[in-house]
Amino acid sequence: MSRTAALSSFIESTPPGELADVTKAIKSILDDSSVASELAPAFEKYNESQFTTTKLPGGSGEVLVSEYNRLGDGRYYDVESQSSFEFDHASGKASGVQSYVLDSGLGDLVKSLVKSLGTHASEHYPKSSLGVYPIEDDSQLAIVTVASKYSPSNFWNGRWRSSYIFNPSSGSLTGSIKVDVHYYEDGNVRLLTNKDVSLSVGANAGATEIVRQIANAEKKYQEDLNKAFGSLSEGAFKSLRRQLPITRQKIEWEKVASYRLGQDIGGGRGR
Incomplete structure (x- = not known):
């Protein structure tokens, strides 16, 4: 390389x-x-x-x-x-x-989507930016939302990205939702997720219906993430470490300097 x-x-x-x-x-x-x-x-x-x-x-x-x-x-x-x-x-x-004035046959739908998507984003994300852009020779629309939150003083940063391609002729809405969170205080933990989305909103659907479908998909994914985090904290994360030492008794940390490693902590017998 x-x-x-x-x-x-x-x-x-x-x-x-x-x-x-x-x-x-x-x-x-x-x-x-x-x-x-x-x-x-x-x-x-x-x-x-x-x-x-x-x-x-x-x-x-x-x-x-x-x-x-x-x-x-x-x-x-x-x-x-x-x-x-x-x-x-x-x-x-x-x-x-x-x-710059957009020259597109889908201009009216673009403006309506920007307005409806803005309402959705303001209700669900503390701070976000969005865009709707004609692509593929003005035959389809890219619908994009990004919401970032940075807290370097607390050693974490995160970003939500969602992007969809809407085809007015077929009524298909396909895309993905991505979440990227980095936590790096006394360690280095990163969450990267990617959820593919494929919906049918109907040919020549209006902005309200398109955004409604997007909102439902994003709400469901947020709920799925919350459930996954709950399962991790109660299941997988707990199994990563023993809750009690092998003696089945909690360590008295104020006396740790006086412990004899093999006998008192490991449960072995003195000679």
Whole structure:
């Protein structure tokens, strides 16, 4: 494996909210501040797949960066603000904002979906960004939601991503829901989940019905995750360690210095 490929794999597997830290560590280990240019393709792939968000200069909300709203030459567009912007994948900053009017035969449905999806997201996610983009020569729509929450002072970061492709002709709605959570206080634990979704909402379905189906799928997945966490804490996690030492008695930690390892803790007989 080449150096570039190895370093790119680190970038692409970076937990949410930690790209700057990983990049800083790579530069420090290699003692090479110019490595960012070598990793430019990896930064782009990471930001687009993670649905990275950025604030537009002078804007109040955050907009998405993804393969679906890519214009080329490092530029992306946002339907709601009717603007396009240049995005620096290394720094995560937007610039060069210009007016952009979506030219699509599905324009009315796009606007309705943005509104309905915004209502759904505001009800279920504390902070989120979303986008609806025509793809495949204006024959389908990509519907994207991302919600991130970072708490580095408490050693955890997390991100929810959901993306769907809606085909107005067939009424099919397919996509996936992904959850990525990293906890790293006195250890390194990461949760990565991927739930495939395949629904039929009917040909020429309206925005309300499409978002209703999305909301039901996401609610069910959240409930499934909660049940799985409960089962883990009561089952698998408990079996990872013995609740009591082999003596079947709790250790008196204030007296631990006076224990004789083999006899008192291990239950062996003295000689």
